[in-house]
Amino acid sequence: MSALVFSTWSAVSPYGVGSEPFRTGIQAGRSxxxxxxxxxxxxxxxxxxxxxxxxxADHIGRxxxxxxxxxxxxxVTAVGLLLADGGPELTSRPEETGLVLGTGxxxxxxxxxxxxxxxxxxxxYHVDPARFPNTVMNRAAGQSAIWHGIKGxxxxxxxxxxxxxxxxxxxxxxxxxxxxxxxxCGAAEEYSEQxxxxxxxxxxxxxxxxxxxxxxxxxxxxxxxxxxxxxxxVRARLLTTRFRAFAEPSDARAALAECVRDALKQAxxxxxxxxxxxxxxxxxxxxxxxxAAIGDVLGSAGPRLLGSRAxxxxxxxxxxxxxxxxxxxxxxxxxxxxxxxALVTAVDRDGTAGCALLAAATNEES
Amino acid sequence: MNDNDQWPRQVVITGLGLVTSIGLGAEExxxxxxxxRSGAKPITAxxxxxxxxxxxxxxxxxxxxEWIRTxxxxxxxxxxxxxxxxxxxxxxxxGIGAEELRxxxxxxxxGTTDAESRDLDLxxxxxxxxxxxxxxxxxxxxxxxxxxxxxxxxxxGLTDVEALTIPTACAAGNYAxxxxxxxxxxxxxxxxxxxxxxxxxxxxxxxxxxxxTIAPExxxxxxxDRKGILTGEGxxxxxxxxxxxxxxxxxxxxxxVLGYGLTCxxxxxxxxxxxxxxxxxxxxxxxxxxxxxxxDFISAHxxxxxxxxxxxAGAIRQVFDTPPPTVSIKSMVGHSMGAASALGSAACALAIxxxxxxxxxxxxxxxxxxxxxxxxxxARPAELTVVQNNALAFAGNNAxxxxxxxxxxx
Numbered sequence: 001m002s003a004l005v006f007s008t009w010s011a012v013s014p015y016g017v018g019s020e021p022f023r024t025g026i027q028a029g030r031s032x033x034x035x036x037x038x039x040x041x042x043x044x045x046x047x048x049x050x051x052x053x054x055x056x057a058d059h060i061g062r063x064x065x066x067x068x069x070x071x072x073x074x075x076v077t078a079v080g081l082l083l084a085d086g087g088p089e090l091t092s093r094p095e096e097t098g099l100v101l102g103t104g105x106x107x108x109x110x111x112x113x114x115x116x117x118x119x120x121x122x123x124x125y126h127v128d129p130a131r132f133p134n135t136v137m138n139r140a141a142g143q144s145a146i147w148h149g150i151k152g153x154x155x156x157x158x159x160x161x162x163x164x165x166x167x168x169x170x171x172x173x174x175x176x177x178x179x180x181x182x183x184x185c186g187a188a189e190e191y192s193e194q195x196x197x198x199x200x201x202x203x204x205x206x207x208x209x210x211x212x213x214x215x216x217x218x219x220x221x222x223x224x225x226x227x228x229x230x231x232x233x234v235r236a237r238l239l240t241t242r243f244r245a246f247a248e249p250s251d252a253r254a255a256l257a258e259c260v261r262d263a264l265k266q267a268x269x270x271x272x273x274x275x276x277x278x279x280x281x282x283x284x285x286x287x288x289x290x291x292a293a294i295g296d297v298l299g300s301a302g303p304r305l306l307g308s309r310a311x312x313x314x315x316x317x318x319x320x321x322x323x324x325x326x327x328x329x330x331x332x333x334x335x336x337x338x339x340x341x342a343l344v345t346a347v348d349r350d351g352t353a354g355c356a357l358l359a360a361a362t363n364e365e366s
Numbered sequence: 367m368n369d370n371d372q373w374p375r376q377v378v379i380t381g382l383g384l385v386t387s388i389g390l391g392a393e394e395x396x397x398x399x400x401x402x403r404s405g406a407k408p409i410t411a412x413x414x415x416x417x418x419x420x421x422x423x424x425x426x427x428x429x430x431x432e433w434i435r436t437x438x439x440x441x442x443x444x445x446x447x448x449x450x451x452x453x454x455x456x457x458x459x460x461g462i463g464a465e466e467l468r469x470x471x472x473x474x475x476x477g478t479t480d481a482e483s484r485d486l487d488l489x490x491x492x493x494x495x496x497x498x499x500x501x502x503x504x505x506x507x508x509x510x511x512x513x514x515x516x517x518x519x520x521x522x523g524l525t526d527v528e529a530l531t532i533p534t535a536c537a538a539g540n541y542a543x544x545x546x547x548x549x550x551x552x553x554x555x556x557x558x559x560x561x562x563x564x565x566x567x568x569x570x571x572x573x574x575x576x577x578x579t580i581a582p583e584x585x586x587x588x589x590x591d592r593k594g595i596l597t598g599e600g601x602x603x604x605x606x607x608x609x610x611x612x613x614x615x616x617x618x619x620x621x622x623v624l625g626y627g628l629t630c631x632x633x634x635x636x637x638x639x640x641x642x643x644x645x646x647x648x649x650x651x652x653x654x655x656x657x658x659x660x661x662d663f664i665s666a667h668x669x670x671x672x673x674x675x676x677x678x679a680g681a682i683r684q685v686f687d688t689p690p691p692t693v694s695i696k697s698m699v700g701h702s703m704g705a706a707s708a709l710g711s712a713a714c715a716l717a718i719x720x721x722x723x724x725x726x727x728x729x730x731x732x733x734x735x736x737x738x739x740x741x742x743x744x745a746r747p748a749e750l751t752v753v754q755n756n757a758l759a760f761a762g763n764n765a766x767x768x769x770x771x772x773x774x775x776x
Contacts, residue, residue, distance in 0.1 A: 043498070044499075094632065095629070095645070098628075099630070103511070103533065104510065104511065104512075105481050105482070105483075105486075105509070105510055105511040105533070106511075106533065108486060108509075111483055111486050111569055112486050112489065112490050114569050114572070114573065115483075115486065115487045115490040115568055115569045115572075116490050116493075116494070118568055118569070118572040119490060119491065119494060119568075120494070123416050124414075124415075124416040124417055124568075124572055125416070125417065125572055125575045125576045126576075127572050127573060127576050129573070129576050129577055132573040132576065132577065132636075133635040133636060133760055133761065135483075135569055135570075135573060136479060136480075136535050136760045136761070137478070137479070137480070137481065137511060137533035137535070138533055138534045138535045138759065138760065138761050138763060139635075139760075139761060141534075141761070142535075142630070142635065142759075142760065142761020142762060142763060143635070143761065145630045145632045145761070145762070146631075146632050146633060146634070146635065146761070146762065148632075149632050150630065150632055151629060151630050151631070151632045151642070152628075152629070152630065153628035153629070153630065154534070154628070154630035154632075154761070154762075154763050155532060155534055155541060155628070155763075156532065156533045156534045157530055157531070157532060157533075158481070158510075158511035158512045158530070158531040158532075158533050159512050159515075159529065159530050159531065160510065160512040160516065163512075166528075166529075166530045169528065169530075170530060170545060173545065173548045173549060173552070173554070174548070176548070176552060177548035177551070177552070177653075178653065179548075179627075179628055179649075179653070193498075197493075197498045197501060197506075198489075198501075198506045198509065200506075201501045201502075201503045201506035201507075202503060202506035202507040202509075243527065243528040243529070244525055244526060244527065245516070245519045245520075245524055245525050245527050245529065246525065247520065247523060247525075255525065348512070348516070350510075350512060350513060350516040350517075350520075351516060351519065351520055352516055352519070352529055354528075
């Protein structure tokens with residue numbers, strides 16, 4: 001079982017910049033999907049869920065933001081918000097603080113723009129050297145560290161729709177392995193024309209037109225003792241994560257059910273204690289899989305299902321990160337009993353399933 | 367999990383899968399390292415017209431159908447083909463049956479710089495030719511970083527498995543091996559298939575070329591006349607397991623993973639930082655429970671650029687009173703990006719098992735500013751106990767891995 005708790009967190013989402021707009025949006029169940037600005041974002045979609053009027057310079061200053069791409073701006077902003085909220089103690093030991101950030105394939109827009117410049121320019125090397133780092137997939141994590149002076153382990157994780165869960169598992173292990181005293185963990189994804197085309201061409205037929213979203217969420221994972229000593233409120237405890245794989249889509253339901261059973265068993269918890277479940281709502285040929293698996297393990301009269309795809313669109317690699325943020329938003333609700341369990345699930349078309357089990361802070365912890 | 371295990375568990379390397387420009391498979395790679403073979407040749411991955419020079423270290427003669435069973439080759443991008451092929455080789459080399467492996471709880475962790483950026487290059491070409499409405503769906507589907515690890519899972523039919531891709535650029539191989547080490551050590555998994563993979567692509571070549579860091583024909587790490595990197599490609603996947611698991615099935619043990627360290631410079635997007643790299647080495651030594659005096663040789667990041675080699679040598683001298691022999695296999699296999707430190711780790715494991723230090727080839731005169739014994743041009747026989755594998759990446763991400771000879775207690 002993990003020794004880590006979730007304390008401070010932040011989100012940059014289609015609800016706006018900050019955890020507060022996110023919390024209110026999720027609690028109200030308000031959809032942030034709207035018409036796309038087709039001049040700024042041409043491509044196959046007419047609707048999407050974008051961070052409204054997002055411009056990194058508005059949040060982190062103008063200097064150095066000119067060559068920063070959108071996903072890097074989202075990540076640097078989200079990490080900055082978290083650090084501001086966590087207080088000065090949080091940045092006092094930069095060598096002992098890790099940063100684990102989930103991504104799809106970095107910014108496919110930055111990568112493809114760079115190749116395009118090489119192909120259409122007068123010379124194939126007429127590319128902008130200042131934008132070359134944007135084409136490397138650890139840019140968002142690395143730039144967040146540079147911007148905010150975080151000198152501990154800095155890792156970028158890709159796991160498709162499971163990315164936020166995979167990053168969480170990796171971050172917990174990094175801490176347990178003694179590589180950092182605490183770790184910022186999250187995931188980010190940008191809306192871009194190129195991502196839109198890749199999704200459009202790569203998805204199953206019936207899932208093709210489902211609108212895309214973007215955003216990022218970052219969580220501070222630390223020991224309860226450290227959180228208390230620094231005066232940061234504990235929101236939840238990370239109990240465990242579990243992963244499995246399936247060869248055929250028809251096996252996805254059983255694979256996820258097995259993950260959930262294992263997670264409960266490992267945490268010594270009963271199915272009835274789970275109050276909230278946030279599924280990734282993976283579509284296409286896997287649509288409905290998670291809900292079925294959750295029903296198999298937790299029963300039909302089980303927990304509240306907290307879906308956010310209808311509100312935030314398909315946020316790809318940020319999906320599970322934003323699901324975690326949604327769960328924390330709900331656990332903050334005064335009606336949630338202390339110690340109540342919450343589950344985040346995801347399945348991916350590449351044949352992976354996973355879950356994370358959290359417990360709301362007990363009265364002693366918070 | 368075995369109740370007889372010692373905690374934390376010891377982690378050993380029992381299988382190596384290698385797709386490299388100097389040979390396919392552990393045996394060929396080993397022969398290449400011993401002989402000081404060069405993988406440099408003209409790049410064929412993309413149209414190189416307009417570049418004044420365009421040598422690289424591509425994997426020639428790789429027929430994916432020969433190495434991959436479950437997938438049709440066109441279902442996978444080139445980097446994923448490499449990673450899946452290398453995983454198959456590692457499993458075969460470890461002598462573990464497919465059924466037996468499926469019964470173990472496993473981690474699959476693959477590092478990368480560019481993942482399937484080569485496919486993204488292809489898609490840009492399609493967009494320019496036909497418009498964005500007409501992309502090949504199969505290429506759009508396979509062009510995801512996560513595929514590098516999930517395709518290994520699929521190929522091997524694993525179900526009790528945690529799969530992750532670690533796109534932490536050119537240090538990613540060491541990151542991935544470290545993640546498997548921590549997972550086995552703590553008892554989360556029994557087996558881990560870890561390493562890195564990348565494929566040569568226009569995007570990365572053009573970027574390094576523009577930065578002026580591509581050498582015309584040869585890569586000469588630590589040489590006074592070094593002119594930069596040669597971009598390369600390939601994959602290295604290490605089969606790692608707990609010592610108890612290896613013993614129980616009578617597996618050959620190449621080496622033990624003793625520990626690793628990670629640091630972030632938090633300083634500059636592309637320029638390395640000497641102090642931060644030195645800190646990373648010290649952390650790795652502490653994590654592995656060794657001191658600097660124990661290290662018998664260093665497999666350097668050693669890219670062959672002016673900046674890297676001087677900074678890395680400086681960091682080594684900062685940490686080591688007497689630096690041990692320090693070599694760069696990039697002189698032979700080029701800079702295979704996310705695969706680089708996985709190939710370096712595999713070279714270290716082979717060096718320990720076979721008793722030699724691989725050479726730094728293309729070497730004429732050591733740069734006095736580097737001032738290291740880089741084992742020039744010819745492999746050197748050596749009894750090795752502890753070795754160190756360095757990796758640096760864009761964004762100031764450093765990862766240092768420590769491997770050791772495994773000795774059975776008498």
